[in-house]
Amino acid sequence: MNGIGIDVSKRRLDVGTSDGQTLQVSNDPAGFAELDLWLRERPSNQIVLEATGGYEQPVLDFLHKAGHPVVRANALRARKLAQGLGQRAKTDRLDAYALAQMATLVKLPAYQPLEPWQQKLREFVRARRQMIQALAVARQQQEMVGDRELRRLLQANITHLKTLVKRLGNQIAEQLAQQPQLTVLKSMKGVGPVVQAVLASYLPELGHISGKAIASLVGVAPMSHDSGTMRGKRSIHGGRAEIRQVLYMAGMSALQHEPRIRDFYRSLRARGKEAKVAIVAVMRKMLVILNARVRDAQSGPIPA
CATH class of the missing domain: 1.20.58 (Methane Monooxygenase Hydroxylase; Chain G, domain 1)
Known part of the structure; x- marks a missing residue:
């Protein structure tokens, strides 16, 4: 089945499929309607759009409401995949094709629209x-x-x-x-109103996916760098910078006021972990705990 990618700019949408078909429509309701008809003739497991500072939001919401399997991809991740496929040139049409290849090769988290x-x-x-x-x-x-x-x-x-x-x-x-359902976010010291607001508005997946998936989505999961017998240094990259910024502030506050988090940090430092590495681990632990608490408060199952 074809993968489909959509490169989004302020005024237009460049659409490409993994087998080379293309379409260009305006980034407005008339263009969305034309795109909807075109997509219905080309079933796909994933339609990947690149995050472009908000210009993708209207078409994402339209396609999701129309029943299409849309996902939003991290721009850096999409570009690195294109380079890995040997695509060094960059045009809107080539970007759409690269996103279509991503749709074919990589299973991405489904788009979760905001209330x-x-x-x-x-x-x-x-x-x-x-x-x-x-x-x-x-x-x-x-x-x-x-x-x-x-x-x-x-x-x-x-x-x-x-x-x-x-x-x-x-x-x-x-x-x-x-929003009384957000009360559970207050249960951890260090998670103040600003952190609560960012988690609620920038991470609608919170409580709906696994702890491992939520950490990867935000960009606080360590990535392996191994080859043969060599074990490289783990690092984090990608994800949602807005959330990482407030998680860092929350982590620093939790070190002062949340005994469980403070003890976890100290144990990492005692085992020789660098301070920066330990802070990232604290951020990840806080996120996983909050994810579980939101899930339990909603009494909803986490997809496998």
């Missing part, structure tokens, strides 16, 4: 993160200025951004309070 409340929460989380980044830039800008009047003007901008960050944080907390 409306998750989509809203994600927008607030993203806006807060952007405001924090803007605040850091504004503070750096002020540090470079010596003129007193200009510093006052820049301070007004800093004060405004700080107010926005606080308001967004309060609204995120209110949205979390409206």
Whole structure:
């Protein structure tokens, strides 16, 4: 059965199959309808789209609702596969073909659409993160200025951004309070509102897949690097950077306030593990524990 890949840009979708068929449609509802008819004549086990900063979201949701087996692939992973297949040139059509090859060769986690409340929460989380980044830039800008009047003007901008960050944080907390199923995330010390919000809005798979799968999805599972009798150093890569960032902060906090996590970290260090390696292991353990607690709270089975 053919694999199908879709390269997404702001204005168009380039579609390719593993046997060389192609289609190009606009990235809008009219193009989605044309794509739907085209796909129905070409059954596939997987239709792979590359994550492209959000431009893929509308077509992902449309195809999922239409019953197509869509998945979203990590961009770096897709590019490395293309290079491994000998594809050094890069065009939208070639990228679509590489994604089609990925659909044929690699079984990827099925796309899990966000609930409306998750989509809203994600927008607030993203806006807060952007405001924090803007605040850091504004503070750096002020540090470079010596003129007193200009510093006052820049301070007004800093004060405004700080107010926005606080308001967004309060609204995120209110949205979390409206979702009682998220209460279980509070059961681990170190997992504050920001971490809860990111997990809820950027990891809808939480509680629905195995601990090993969730760790791999986020990018905190160690990858082997062995050959023959050589045993290389394990490392992590890929996954969802937004989640790893907040997990790191949560892990550092848990080391201070969560005895079980602190003891786990100390045992790794006592066995000679580097501090960075031990922190990643802490992040992975916290994620696996939270995944199990969400699963148990939902009383839903984990797929094999």
